[in-house]
Amino acid sequence: MNLLTTDKIKFVIPTKGRLKDPTVELLQKAGYKFRVQGRNLYATCTTADIVFIFVRADDIPVLVDSGVADLGITGGDLILERGSDVAEILKLGFGKCRLCVAVRDSLTEDSVGYFHGRKIATSFPVMTTRFFKAQGVDIKCVEMKGSVEIMVDLNLADAIVDIVETGDSLRDNNLKVFRDIGSYETVLIANRAVADDPRVMQIRRRIEGILVANNYSMLEYNIKCDLLKEAEKVTPGFDSPTVSKLDLENWLAVKVMVKKNEVVDVMDRLEALGATAIIESEIKNCRL
Numbered sequence: 001m002n003l004l005t006t007d008k009i010k011f012v013i014p015t016k017g018r019l020k021d022p023t024v025e026l027l028q029k030a031g032y033k034f035r036v037q038g039r040n041l042y043a044t045c046t047t048a049d050i051v052f053i054f055v056r057a058d059d060i061p062v063l064v065d066s067g068v069a070d071l072g073i074t075g076g077d078l079i080l081e082r083g084s085d086v087a088e089i090l091k092l093g094f095g096k097c098r099l100c101v102a103v104r105d106s107l108t109e110d111s112v113g114y115f116h117g118r119k120i121a122t123s124f125p126v127m128t129t130r131f132f133k134a135q136g137v138d139i140k141c142v143e144m145k146g147s148v149e150i151m152v153d154l155n156l157a158d159a160i161v162d163i164v165e166t167g168d169s170l171r172d173n174n175l176k177v178f179r180d181i182g183s184y185e186t187v188l189i190a191n192r193a194v195a196d197d198p199r200v201m202q203i204r205r206r207i208e209g210i211l212v213a214n215n216y217s218m219l220e221y222n223i224k225c226d227l228l229k230e231a232e233k234v235t236p237g238f239d240s241p242t243v244s245k246l247d248l249e250n251w252l253a254v255k256v257m258v259k260k261n262e263v264v265d266v267m268d269r270l271e272a273l274g275a276t277a278i279i280e281s282e283i284k285n286c287r288l
């Protein structure tokens with residue numbers, strides 16, 4: 001296939017790092033099947049007119065901004081670092097992270113001014129320089145491509161600026177957070193010229209369906225007619241609950257979406273209200 005002349009949507013996704021696996025899983029769940037062969041850096045989708053291109057997450061904003069690619073999945077932090085002008089069309093809810101200044105965990109210093117004239121190792125030189133400049137502190141920025149956490153122990157730098165998600169990488173390298181620069185998450189981005197294209201909107205809708213399904217459960221229960229209003233206060237639903245008549249006089253069956261992290265609490269409250277046969281089931285996909 002000729003990548004230059006193809007009519008397919010060109011969709012760039014991370015080839016490695018912490019965003020790779022959740023991105024592939026989300027796309028597969030949304031119905032986009034593809035197989036990577038050998039060391040190929042692109043794969044044709046077998047279920048839609050898309051070619052997936054695998055590049056480093058930090059290059060994705062540039063490829064989408066330039067129009068070389070139509071769509072991409074990358075971190076909000078990387079869009080800012082590259083200064084790319086892209087349409088952020090959907091927050092994906094994973095890869096939530098902070099960009100932090102981190103120092104040796106034995107450092108007792110607490111003032112940003114301490115870093116005046118000192119070296120900071122980072123793969124985020126733009127945001128790092130901007131952060132310290134805003135505090136009136138002149139630093140020497142040492143740009144790295146990866147393994148930044150080791151640079152303090154190696155004495156290459158006095159601190160680092162890097163992404164913190166679980167904090168494991170900092171802890172494992174005897175570092176601690178000194179300051180937060182910002183919080184970000186993974187986003188679906190589109191080139192501005194195609195952001196409203198129906199094919200792009202369809203991809204966005206399909207992915208959104210999976211995100212909503214991931215966050216909600218379906219709850220079913222039976223309730224006496226006169227308690228329905230109270231029960232609806234506990235389970236207002238995404239839009240509104242589906243209520244149907246039961247064969248039993250004065251009883252109704254309710255079907256409603258509930259946020260996964262609220263389900264057990266909601267079940268307790270429904271039971272206390274007098275609801276019976278309260279059942280949670282998984283939503284695999286949805287369109288609302």
Ligand code: PRP
Nearest residue numbers: 017018146162163164165166167168169
């Ligand atoms: C990022 C970052 C840290 C790590 C932080 O690397 O550079 O190394 O994640 O995550 P943690 O707090 O959960 O340990 P990423 O996997 O994105 O790849 P990279 O090394 O290519 O930047």
